[in-house]
Amino acid sequence: MESLLFIVLLLGFLFMGFPVAFALGLVGFVIAYMAGIFNPIIITHIMYSQGIDSFPLLAVPFFILAGGLMEEGGISQRLIDLAQFVVGRIRGGLAQVAVVTGMFFGGITGSAIADAAAVGSVLIPAMKKKNYDPAFSAALAAAAGAVGPIIPPSIPMIIYAVIANTSVASLFLGGIVPGALYGLILMVYSYLYARRRNYPTETVPLTFHNFIMVSKRGIFPLLMPVIIVGGIFSGVFTATESAVVAVVYSFIVARFIYHEVTWRNLPKILASTARSTASIMYIIGFATFLGWVITSEQIPQKVAEAIFSLSGTPWIIISMLNGLMLVLGCFIDPVSILILICPIALPIIKQIGMDPVHFGVILTVNISIGALYPPVGELLFVTSRIGKVSYYDISKAIMPMVILLIGLLFLVSLVPDTVLYLPRLFAPGN
Amino acid sequence: MNMAEEKKGEKLSVRILDLFNGLLVAAMSLAIFLQVLARYVFDYPLSWPEELGRFLFAWIVFLGIVQVLRLDEMPALDLIYRWIPDKAGQFLKFIVSVVILGFLVIMLKGGFELMARQTAQISVALEVPMAVVYSAIPFGTLLMCLLMLFKVIDQGKTLFAKKKTARDGGRP
Numbered sequence: 025m026e027s028l029l030f031i032v033l034l035l036g037f038l039f040m041g042f043p044v045a046f047a048l049g050l051v052g053f054v055i056a057y058m059a060g061i062f063n064p065i066i067i068t069h070i071m072y073s074q075g076i077d078s079f080p081l082l083a084v085p086f087f088i089l090a091g092g093l094m095e096e097g098g099i100s101q102r103l104i105d106l107a108q109f110v111v112g113r114i115r116g117g118l119a120q121v122a123v124v125t126g127m128f129f130g131g132i133t134g135s136a137i138a139d140a141a142a143v144g145s146v147l148i149p150a151m152k153k154k155n156y157d158p159a160f161s162a163a164l165a166a167a168a169g170a171v172g173p174i175i176p177p178s179i180p181m182i183i184y185a186v187i188a189n190t191s192v193a194s195l196f197l198g199g200i201v202p203g204a205l206y207g208l209i210l211m212v213y214s215y216l217y218a219r220r221r222n223y224p225t226e227t228v229p230l231t232f233h234n235f236i237m238v239s240k241r242g243i244f245p246l247l248m249p250v251i252i253v254g255g256i257f258s259g260v261f262t263a264t265e266s267a268v269v270a271v272v273y274s275f276i277v278a279r280f281i282y283h284e285v286t287w288r289n290l291p292k293i294l295a296s297t298a299r300s301t302a303s304i305m306y307i308i309g310f311a312t313f314l315g316w317v318i319t320s321e322q323i324p325q326k327v328a329e330a331i332f333s334l335s336g337t338p339w340i341i342i343s344m345l346n347g348l349m350l351v352l353g354c355f356i357d358p359v360s361i362l363i364l365i366c367p368i369a370l371p372i373i374k375q376i377g378m379d380p381v382h383f384g385v386i387l388t389v390n391i392s393i394g395a396l397y398p399p400v401g402e403l404l405f406v407t408s409r410i411g412k413v414s415y416y417d418i419s420k421a422i423m424p425m426v427i428l429l430i431g432l433l434f435l436v437s438l439v440p441d442t443v444l445y446l447p448r449l450f451a452p453g454n
Numbered sequence: 455m456n457m458a459e460e461k462k463g464e465k466l467s468v469r470i471l472d473l474f475n476g477l478l479v480a481a482m483s484l485a486i487f488l489q490v491l492a493r494y495v496f497d498y499p500l501s502w503p504e505e506l507g508r509f510l511f512a513w514i515v516f517l518g519i520v521q522v523l524r525l526d527e528m529p530a531l532d533l534i535y536r537w538i539p540d541k542a543g544q545f546l547k548f549i550v551s552v553v554i555l556g557f558l559v560i561m562l563k564g565g566f567e568l569m570a571r572q573t574a575q576i577s578v579a580l581e582v583p584m585a586v587v588y589s590a591i592p593f594g595t596l597l598m599c600l601l602m603l604f605k606v607i608d609q610g611k612t613l614f615a616k617k618k619t620a621r622d623g624g625r626p
Contacts, residue, residue, distance in 0.1 A: 040546060041535060043528035046554050053557070064564030065571070068591055072568070076515055082486065082507055085479060085514065261490070268486040294476030295521075301479075302518025303528065309515075357529050399533055 027323050027330075030055060035355055044357055048364075049310040052317045059321055067313055075312030076305050079264060080192075083182045085301040086267030090248070090274040091133030092293045097278025097285050099245040100142050103128045106242035109228050109235065111211070116218020117226030118154060119164055122147045123210045126168025128242075130175035130203065131249035132274075135300075136358075136395055140169025140403045141410070148411040156223060162411030163422035166403040167210055167429070170392045173358070175203035177252050177270070180362055180391060182263055183308065184384045187366045191381065193257040194447035198385040201446060202436045206389070209428050244277045257450060304359060311363035324368040331372060338376040342437050345369055346390055350430070353394020357402065361391050378440075385443045389436055393429050396422055468524065475518050482510040502579040509580075509587045516594030523598055548609045555602040562599055565591035 033054055037047035049071075056062040107124035114120045122143055129139040144165035151161035173180045176196035185192040217223075228234070248270055255266040278285035285293070318324060331344055345365070352361045365387065373383045395403045398419040408418040436442050489503035522528055535543045569592055575584035 038531050039534055041530055041532055041550055042554070043530040045528065046557055049561075050553070050557060053560070064560050065567040066564075068561060068564035068568045072512070072588075072591060077508060077512060079504055079508055082482070082511055085511070086483065086486070089479065089483065260494070264486065265490045268483055268490060271483050272487055291473055291476045294479045295472035298472075298475035298479050298514050298518040299522050299525075299527065302515045303522045305515040306519045306522075307529070355531070400531060402529075 026055065026321055027326055030318060030323060038355055044360055045307045045310045048307065048314045048360060052310065052314040055314075055321060056317050059317075061317075061320065070316045071309040071313045074316065075309035078186055080182065080186045080262070081305070081308070083177075083192075083264045083267040084179055084304060085297055086264065086271050087134050087177050087179055087182070088300050089293070089297040090267065090270040091135060091138055092297055093271070093274040093278045093285055094132050094245050094248070095138065095142055096289060096293050097245075097274065097282045099132070099242075099282075100125075100146055102241045103245060104146060106238050106246075108226055109230075109238045112226035112228040113230070114211070114215060115225055116156075116214045116223045118147060118151045118156065119161075119214035119218060119223070120211055121226070122151070122161075122164055123168045123207055123214060126165075126171050127175060127203065127207045128246060129169070130172040131177075132245050134172055134175075134177045134179050136170045136172040136392060136403060137406060138169075139172040140166050140406050143168050144407040144410040148407065152411070154224060157221070157421070158411050159413045159417040159421035160217065162407040162413045162418050163404075163425060164210065164214060165410070166396060166401075166407040166418070167422060167425045168207075169407070170396050170403055171203055171206045173388055173392050174199045174206060174385075176200065176249055177267070178388060179304070180358060180388050181384060183359065183362060184366070184387060185263070187363065188370055188380045188384060190384060191447075192263040193253070194381045195384050195388075196253050197257065197446040197450055198381050198443040199388060201442050202385060202389055202432070205432055205435070205442070206429065209432055210425065213425060213428060244281060245274075248273060307357070307359055308363060311360050315363060315367045318364075319367050324371065327368050328372050328375075332375075336376075338378065339438055341372060341376055342378070342386070343434070345372070346386065346433060346437055349387070349390045350394060353391060353400075354397070355400055357400075358391035358395055361394065362387060379444060381447060382440050382443045386433070386437050389433050393426060393433060396429070397426050468521065471517065471521055475514060475521065478510050478514045478517070482507050482514065485510070505577060505579040509577075509582075512587050513590045513594075516590040517597075520594050520597045520601065524601055544609070544613055548606070548613050551602060551606045551609055555599065555606055558595055558599045558602055562592055562595045565595050 107121045111120040181195040255261040485503040485506045569588040572584040
């Protein structure tokens, strides 16, 4: 009964237009009030001390800042040139370039919205100019951007590591194969789509000289994920420390190598980092509070019982959890789903003997796809605006991609080796 | 004239708060980078940068969110406002703002009580009163309350004064 109330209230508040953070907090207020545990001081205490005040979560602003510095540092064009050299000659060249650039960006920013905007603002106009279908171009840029959180570094994975108390290094390594498969799926789809509509290839001189030129320009940003993942995984740095090293590295690249970040535009980057950080952390704070309320009302146990009463088979349970998250993805933003699903899902996956790293990566893939379909689909809003495409058209164009990516989600869920092979290979201890 | 001046003042205060928040982010980054340097390069671990980083983080979140609220950047669904008529939308927005104001007042109360409880506490590494950290919550929340109050008044004015001046456009 209470579980139902919880969902109804949350969706109700969201539909009324309450910002996500307030909607989460309000549901928490109502349930806590009904349970007789409503107390302002406890609310703020849980929200701040358990939700926000965490050293590992300092990695969140650092990764946002590093990504912001790189973006402002003019890496877009350099990464696009590099991607063009690698995949431009495949059928539907610009579409292939968009996918690969999205993956490159994923290794730098870890935020899907920034990726989609960066890829889209250059490549959607370019594709339209070469007579690509505008809705397809905008949809593809959104899908390419959504790979960001799956490829390390990843902000959702950091948050998950804190909640589930698992290794960030293993999660990061675990995201690599699913991220690569994600890119591959989009590339194959673009190839088939482009062949049917006879889209052109790009002419890039495949000479050694050009290769050196292009890699020299694009190599600095791409070294960043290597430094981050290498640093955490070799045990030299914690995630937060590696994130701050990434900040310093990207500052040096953007300021002293590319000369595009100056002392004049630096304050703007810092301020927007503060705003993005606050926006995410405020949601995390209230999602943590709501998580605390539903846990003390034993709602997760009731949901778990309901799920187990339907089936005890692991793959069916995982599929049900995935289905639940995909449905939530229609309405709620990725970070909130992540925090709300954890108290419900973690005991369940423990009971069926699933590796929490495996689940963390599934969760990340799931919520990344969740940003891609209507009615909410925050990435669709971003790229449809850039491409001047109607929301209806982009929703139609992205559907085949979403269906393929849901196929990937189930592959990753049901074949643990797609996620766990790399972490086991490099970090058998975890 | 008056409106323009008001806008200018608003912009200035946005810029000042942005600048301040940016400085906090820079300080937090430097503190943690210093910790990395101290530990790995100079082999001389420090304990205070981590604490300083966490304290700055609290202020970044609770001051940053003021700015996010002010610029209307908080993630929210606005589907319903495309489906219902303008007038109903304005009314719903007014209700939502009033509820948020009430919500923030409760947070303000909680924040003050939490801070008051920490006055005697001293932090481990930096040895500053914990109230310095915890005051971020009531301070930021107070600013949010004021913003929301102005918004409620604004929205209420356009909503209820509509009949008299039908074609003044009304600020959103």
